[in-house]
Amino acid sequence: MRTPASRLALAWIVLITLVAAFAPLLASSRPLSLAIDAAGPRHSPLLESLDPLDWTLALAAPLLIGWCLLGGPRRVAGRAALASLLLALGVGAASIVQGLTPRPPEVFGDETRAAHLDLAPRWTLVPFSPAERSTDAPDSFLPPGTRTVTATLSAILPAAPELSDSASLSPERLAQLTQSLRSLPLTPSERDALERDLAARITPGAALTHSDLRAIVEHHTAALGRVHILGTDARGHDVASHLIHGCRVAVSVGIIAAAISTIIGVSVGAAAGFMGGAADALLSRVIDAFASIPVLFVLVIAAGVLPRQPHVIMAVIGCLTWTGCARLTRAAVIAVRSSEYVLAARAAGAGPFARVTRHVLPNALAPVIIDVSFSLAAAIVIESGLSFLGLTDPGSPSWGSLLASAVKDTGSPVWWLAFAPGLVLFLTCLSYNTLGEALRDTLDPRSRRHA
Amino acid sequence: MTPGFLLRRLLLAIPALLGASLIVSALLELSPAATSLTPQALDAPDAAMTAHADPLEPHQPFATRYLRWMHRLSPLRAGTQDRLDDRGSRIQPPPPVPHARGAPADYAGPAPDSYADAALAHARDRARYAAALAADDESPDLRTQADRSRRAAHRALLSAPLPRAGLAIIPDSLWLDVPDLGWSSLRGRPVAPLLASALSATLLVNCLALFIAALAGIPTGLLAAVRPGPVDALLRAVLVGLWSMPVVWSAVMLQTLLARQAGVPLFPASGLMSPDAPDMGLLPGRDPRGVPEPGLILDIAWHLVLPVACLSLAALAVISRHTRAAALEQLAADHVRAARARGLAGPALLTRHVLRPALAPLAGLVAVLFPALVSGSVIIENVFNIPGMGRLLLDAVIARDRDLLLGCVMTAALAAVAASLLADALAACADPRVRFTGSNG
Numbered sequence: 001m002r003t004p005a006s007r008l009a010l011a012w013i014v015l016i017t018l019v020a021a022f023a024p025l026l027a028s029s030r031p032l033s034l035a036i037d038a039a040g041p042r043h044s045p046l047l048e049s050l051d052p053l054d055w056t057l058a059l060a061a062p063l064l065i066g067w068c069l070l071g072g073p074r075r076v077a078g079r080a081a082l083a084s085l086l087l088a089l090g091v092g093a094a095s096i097v098q099g100l101t102p103r104p105p106e107v108f109g110d111e112t113r114a115a116h117l118d119l120a121p122r123w124t125l126v127p128f129s130p131a132e133r134s135t136d137a138p139d140s141f142l143p144p145g146t147r148t149v150t151a152t153l154s155a156i157l158p159a160a161p162e163l164s165d166s167a168s169l170s171p172e173r174l175a176q177l178t179q180s181l182r183s184l185p186l187t188p189s190e191r192d193a194l195e196r197d198l199a200a201r202i203t204p205g206a207a208l209t210h211s212d213l214r215a216i217v218e219h220h221t222a223a224l225g226r227v228h229i230l231g232t233d234a235r236g237h238d239v240a241s242h243l244i245h246g247c248r249v250a251v252s253v254g255i256i257a258a259a260i261s262t263i264i265g266v267s268v269g270a271a272a273g274f275m276g277g278a279a280d281a282l283l284s285r286v287i288d289a290f291a292s293i294p295v296l297f298v299l300v301i302a303a304g305v306l307p308r309q310p311h312v313i314m315a316v317i318g319c320l321t322w323t324g325c326a327r328l329t330r331a332a333v334i335a336v337r338s339s340e341y342v343l344a345a346r347a348a349g350a351g352p353f354a355r356v357t358r359h360v361l362p363n364a365l366a367p368v369i370i371d372v373s374f375s376l377a378a379a380i381v382i383e384s385g386l387s388f389l390g391l392t393d394p395g396s397p398s399w400g401s402l403l404a405s406a407v408k409d410t411g412s413p414v415w416w417l418a419f420a421p422g423l424v425l426f427l428t429c430l431s432y433n434t435l436g437e438a439l440r441d442t443l444d445p446r447s448r449r450h451a
Numbered sequence: 452m453t454p455g456f457l458l459r460r461l462l463l464a465i466p467a468l469l470g471a472s473l474i475v476s477a478l479l480e481l482s483p484a485a486t487s488l489t490p491q492a493l494d495a496p497d498a499a500m501t502a503h504a505d506p507l508e509p510h511q512p513f514a515t516r517y518l519r520w521m522h523r524l525s526p527l528r529a530g531t532q533d534r535l536d537d538r539g540s541r542i543q544p545p546p547p548v549p550h551a552r553g554a555p556a557d558y559a560g561p562a563p564d565s566y567a568d569a570a571l572a573h574a575r576d577r578a579r580y581a582a583a584l585a586a587d588d589e590s591p592d593l594r595t596q597a598d599r600s601r602r603a604a605h606r607a608l609l610s611a612p613l614p615r616a617g618l619a620i621i622p623d624s625l626w627l628d629v630p631d632l633g634w635s636s637l638r639g640r641p642v643a644p645l646l647a648s649a650l651s652a653t654l655l656v657n658c659l660a661l662f663i664a665a666l667a668g669i670p671t672g673l674l675a676a677v678r679p680g681p682v683d684a685l686l687r688a689v690l691v692g693l694w695s696m697p698v699v700w701s702a703v704m705l706q707t708l709l710a711r712q713a714g715v716p717l718f719p720a721s722g723l724m725s726p727d728a729p730d731m732g733l734l735p736g737r738d739p740r741g742v743p744e745p746g747l748i749l750d751i752a753w754h755l756v757l758p759v760a761c762l763s764l765a766a767l768a769v770i771s772r773h774t775r776a777a778a779l780e781q782l783a784a785d786h787v788r789a790a791r792a793r794g795l796a797g798p799a800l801l802t803r804h805v806l807r808p809a810l811a812p813l814a815g816l817v818a819v820l821f822p823a824l825v826s827g828s829v830i831i832e833n834v835f836n837i838p839g840m841g842r843l844l845l846d847a848v849i850a851r852d853r854d855l856l857l858g859c860v861m862t863a864a865l866a867a868v869a870a871s872l873l874a875d876a877l878a879a880c881a882d883p884r885v886r887f888t889g890s891n892g
């Protein structure tokens with residue numbers, strides 16, 4: 001943890017984990033707060049929609065941050081690593097439970113928002129839900145920084161069926177529409193500017209058409225729309241929102257799959273290394289057999305054939321990638337098994353299970369801990385690959401499916417659509433690998449000379 | 452490499468092959484719509500996912516189907532021999548009825564599900580056709596004697612028993628034949644030729660990637676070893692970056708930035724060759740109309756630039772790291788000190804005294820890198836639309852094509868075994884002291 005690179009890596013991992021824990025709060029189409037009436041209390045559709053698990057995560061995160069800071073500057077890095085691991089486990093558990101009890105996506109759509117415009121809504125950081133599809137561009141992508149306007153406008157200026165866009169407006173209709181514009185939640189200066197523009201155009205004799213009015217209003221109410229910071233993908237989903245919710249998928253799949261593979265690997269490796277003899281030979285053959293199975297091929301088949309739920313993907317990745325960990329554990333256990341302190345424990349009457357768990361494993365786990373960091377990165381990459389191939393739940397946001405949408409759904413490839421999700425994936429992977437290298441330098445000083 | 456060693460390695464590969472096939476068969480058994488999906492169902496995958504297994508498909512226990520598949524795979528087979536049709540190809544049972552729900556109007560009971568049943572049905576059809584021909588013999592269309600005798604010969608051929616496949620040891624009870632990987636219901640062809648063509652594309656891409664990675668990785672590793680300090684630190688940082696670069700991202704970025712219809716249209720976006728490539732000559736030249744054309748080799752190379760670049764990035768990093776570690780070890784060894792003491796320096800010292808002994812551990816990397824590359828090529832092939840194993844696998848998964856899936860996994864597992872054999876052979880070339888005696892080779 002000494003080098004600046006490993007500190008940066010740890011900071012990125014902590015950031016990703018925090019974003020994963022706070023994902024529903026960071027990106028949602030539901031307003032953070034609404035005023036039912038000008039004087040009354042504001043209420044919050046966003047907070048009301050959170051389920052208990054989201055609440056637990058959102059409350060656990062500040063507690064863990066506080067615990068990290070309490071340790072003082074010398075312990076911050078270690079505690080942060082542990083805290084992000086714990087938080088990631090929590091996120092993993094939450095996404096398993098939420099995957100098992102799916103709720104219909106609650107989309108606070110443009111129409112609802114437009115109806116709430118006079119309630120002075122305040123949005124969260126990214127005012128889009130991942131499941132929400134832009135009404136402005138349902139089947140094409142929008143470049144970064146685009147504002148949503150159509151739905152808001154059509155709520156303000158309901159289409160007049162009796163009028164085509166080019167027909168001029170009758171004075172009564174005009175009066176009715178300008179009346180409805182008065183109720184818009186604009187600042188006084190914006191309202192003044194709008195009324196000045198309208199007054200300039202509404203002169204006796206000059207005909208004002210519906211589309212003219214629309215253009216004027218569109219110009220002045222742009223601030224009311226929401227901004228797609230990173231644009232939308234080809235199906236009209238907001239990219240930023242997908243990125244944030246994709247953190248949750250990546251963090252949870254990474255941690256749970258790595259946990260499963262470590263548990264299997266350590267158990268099999270420790271059993272093989274400690275028992276020796278025929279058991280070792282048999283288990284080693286099992287490890288060899290699993291290691292020479294083409295993992296990605298079987299993963300693709302498993303992910304494609306089994307139900308597309310988060311826990312299935314986690315279990316499948318975990319159950320097929322444990323061989324490296326098993327080999328490392330076996331070698332380390334064999335190296336430790338016949339040392340004096342294990343013999344002493346045996347002489348003191350400790351049974352085999354107690355000897356393995358209390359004496360051998362604690363002294364043989366260093367290479368495994370290093371390996372966990374690398375296997376976390378590998379699991380995240382595998383998950384993104386599977387979702388890139390379209391083998392995960394199509395409804396759940398994932399970095400891989402964003403990448404896929406950059407090349408598959410758009411008419412021509414769009415690099416900026418792939419850039420952000422790929423960069424986040426790359427940085428996460430790089431961070432876990434850098435952290436693994438740093439851990440290796442710390443825990444396994446022999447390798448420092450070579451690696 | 453003695454035959455005994457080779458045999459032992461192949462025997463050790465059997466558990467892996469068994470395990471992989473068992474896992475895949477079990478997975479297919481667990482799937483909600485086992486083996487009943489058809490290309491037609493792909494238009495509505497959700498409906499097909501919820502639809503249960505085809506009620507018309509002959510139902511057998513999992514163990515029976517798995518054992519039957521294994522039996523088809525073994526060269527020595529028991530039971531009735533397969534029969535060949537008039538064109539000399541094996542008579543296969545037809546794929547499952549392509550209707551997930553409800554029988555077609557002209558459905559006449561379950562399809563024959565075994566090779567013997569299929570051969571019987573085929574023989575019955577032939578007999579019926581021969582009878583129809585016989586009834587038609589007096590037709591006024593047959594004017595000449597030649598017509599009549601040709602017709603009689605045809606009928607004789609139809610009523611002859613079907614030729615047997617393979618080499619009989621005891622006729623119709625024990626026989627030898629080439630392993631039969633089954634029938635792909637997705638493509639409507641036997642699995643083996645599909646796999647062969649896909650494997651050649653995948654091998655082309657992967658061997659090139661491995662070669663290029665070694666070509667670039669070994670010099671960078673050596674450079675890092677002989678220049679400690681800033682060069683080493685910089686290389687290490689770059690290599691960790693390359694190593695962490697997800698293949699998905701590099702592939703998508705390269706395709707969106709450099710492929711045709713993208714920002715800088717330098718390279719073709721997809722495929723292994725241009726559509727008109729089969730008509731080209733091997734080398735650059737001019738076509739019959741005098742228009743210059745790149746030639747087959749250059750055309751394929753042009754298509755391979757982006758996929759091979761993506762695949763070789765991570766392998767390059769791994770090779771370079773290992774080269775650096777091995778070279779550092781050799782640089783500290785006595786024989787290098789001795790060579791230095793004799794006044795050797797520069798490239799001669801590096802190549803003959805440092806790189807030469809470092810090659811043996813590097814050869815072992817092939818066994819690790821090659822399967823990883825093949826895994827990576829699943830993604831690459833789907834991005835760049837290369838007709839290799841990865842594409843075949845994905846298509847087969849979506850269509851739940853059982854035989855094709857099992858064939859893909861078996862091929863990939865065998866490729867891994869072959870790669871580890873190759874690694875041993877290379878290690879033996881690099882270091883003559885390596886003998887194939889130990890149980891681990």
